[in-house]
Amino acid sequence: MSAIVGERDKLIMNTVPRFAPANDRVLLLAATAQAFKVAATTIAAPASIDFTAGLVNMQGQVTFTASNASVLTRVGNVATLAYAGMVGDSVTITASIVADGLTYTASQTVSKIFDGLTGNSARICYSKTSLLSLASAPATLSTQGTTSYPPIDTWGAGTVWEGSPPLFGAGESLYRSDGIFNPASGTTKWSAPYLNALKVGQLSAISADLGKVTAGDIYSATLHGGTGYPTNNYSWPSNGGSGFHLSAQGLLIGNINVPGGFFQLSSTGYFEMPGLTVTPGVAGVAPVARFSGILSGARGSFDLMQSPNRLAGGNEGYDLTGAGLYFYNADGSIAMACGKWPR
Numbered sequence: 653m654s655a656i657v658g659e660r661d662k663l664i665m666n667t668v669p670r671f672a673p674a675n676d677r678v679l680l681l682a683a684t685a686q687a688f689k690v691a692a693t694t695i696a697a698p699a700s701i702d703f704t705a706g707l708v709n710m711q712g713q714v715t716f717t718a719s720n721a722s723v724l725t726r727v728g729n730v731a732t733l734a735y736a737g738m739v740g741d742s743v744t745i746t747a748s749i750v751a752d753g754l755t756y757t758a759s760q761t762v763s764k765i766f767d768g769l770t771g772n773s774a775r776i777c778y779s780k781t782s783l784l785s786l787a788s789a790p791a792t793l794s795t796q797g798t799t800s801y802p803p804i805d806t807w808g809a810g811t812v813w814e815g816s817p818p819l820f821g822a823g824e825s826l827y828r829s830d831g832i833f834n835p836a837s838g839t840t841k842w843s844a845p846y847l848n849a850l851k852v853g854q855l856s857a858i859s860a861d862l863g864k865v866t867a868g869d870i871y872s873a874t875l876h877g878g879t880g881y882p883t884n885n886y887s888w889p890s891n892g893g894s895g896f897h898l899s900a901q902g903l904l905i906g907n908i909n910v911p912g913g914f915f916q917l918s919s920t921g922y923f924e925m926p927g928l929t930v931t932p933g934v935a936g937v938a939p940v941a942r943f944s945g946i947l948s949g950a951r952g953s954f955d956l957m958q959s960p961n962r963l964a965g966g967n968e969g970y971d972l973t974g975a976g977l978y979f980y981n982a983d984g985s986i987a988m989a990c991g992k993w994p995r
Contacts, residue, residue: 678849679714680706681747681758687765687774688735696735701762705729705747710756712749719744733762742774742830753868758849761830775831775840777801778848779811780820786811786827786845794839795831802829802842817848825850874899880907888914 682704688696705714707729716724716731723737724745733745742763749756763774775798786808793802801813812818813829820826828848831840874884878895886901888908897904906914908924916924921932921939933939959969967984970977976991989995 676708677710677751677754677756678706678708679710679747679749679756679758680708681745681760682706683745683760683762685762686760686776687763688738690735690764690766696764698735700732700734703731703733703745703747703760705731705749705758707749710749710751712751714747714749717746717748719746738762738764759828761828763830763832772835773798773833775815775833775842777813777815777829777831777842778817778826779808779813779829779845780818780824780826781808781811782824783808783810785847788844791844792841794841796839798833798840800840807845820849 684702684704685698688698688701690696703716705716707714714729716726718724718733720739720743722733722739722743724731724733726732729747731745731747733743742761744759744761746757746759748758761774761776765773788807793806795802801815804812806813807827807829811827817826817828825847826849827845829842829845831842833840875898876882876884876896878893880889880891880893881895881897881904884897884899886897886899886904888904889895890909892907892910894907894910894912896906900919902916902918902920902922904914904916906912908914908916913926914924916922921930923930927943927945929942931940931942954972955974957972959971961967962969962971962980967980968982970979972978973991973995975995976989976993978989978991978995979987981987986995
């Protein structure tokens with residue numbers, strides 16, 4: 653190995669760190685067994701199953717929950733399900749943790765397998781997908797044999813079901829289906845799949861019914877609702893519907909294209925509602941407010957009021973100022989003055 657003598661070599665060797673640390677976060681959940689094997693003597697093996705949560709690029713206490721009333725004991729990030737504490741023939745254990753406002757989850761399902769010619773056994777299959785979600789219909793389906801899996805494209809286009817979790821990348825999610833093999837019929841009955849894990853580059857990849865949400869600071873969001881605003885486009889509805897749109901472009905309420913009230917406030921400062929518009933000014937041009945309709949019970953002070961033609965730059969019309977009322981001919985000469993003269 654040559655000596656480090658060059659300025660470039662010294663700069664490289666003295667730079668700390670010389671690599672960017674990984675920042676992907678993953679919550680993993682490993683189980684010491686997938687099932688309790690129950691003998692005819694009703695003695696189960698193993699007596700308990702441990703669920704160990706593994707954290708990648710994050711730290712903290714993981715929360716464990718059971719899908720039914722099964723009892724869990726925990727030490728640190730390890731939860732234990734004893735056979736005596738298991739309720740029903742199957743239970744799903746879910747681990748979750750919140751890091752920087754994002755919730756990460758992982759789950760494992762455990763079943764009871766009973767010895768005997770008529771005992772059922774649990775099976776699991778997985779499929780990755782880039783779809784936003786998979787279908788929930790059919791709720792169940794059956795396949796023949798102990799090594800069969802749901803057909804390709806079941807519950808979603810492009811899904812391929814297999815016994816082990818496939819590798820998946822950003823923008824993809826991993827779905828899981830639980831099955832029960834019945835030796836009496838020789839068939840496996842699979843249930844509709846559920847999300848097992850996902851990996852996204854940004855939250856826009858997630859589509860979910862969030863229910864009731866208590867949120868803090870929400871940045872760069874578009875909110876829209878009502879029959880007139882089915883998409884996030886900032887424009888008045890053309891389908892006769894109503895509703896609202898709120899985004900960085902502005903606020904729209906109602907529908908200007910149908911009778912009734914409406915309201916617009918754009919990010920440029922433009923303001924409009926029935927009978928009133930305000931156009932923001934630009935460099936060298938003052939803002940303009942336009943009113944139409946009946947002004948009732950108003951009192952105020954105006955520096956200058958002009959007829960439309962005079963306001964547009966024409967000669968003919970009138971000016972109302974604090975000094976008086978002045979009418980002008982087409983050539984710009986005074987036709988009549990009521991007030992201070994000369995103006």
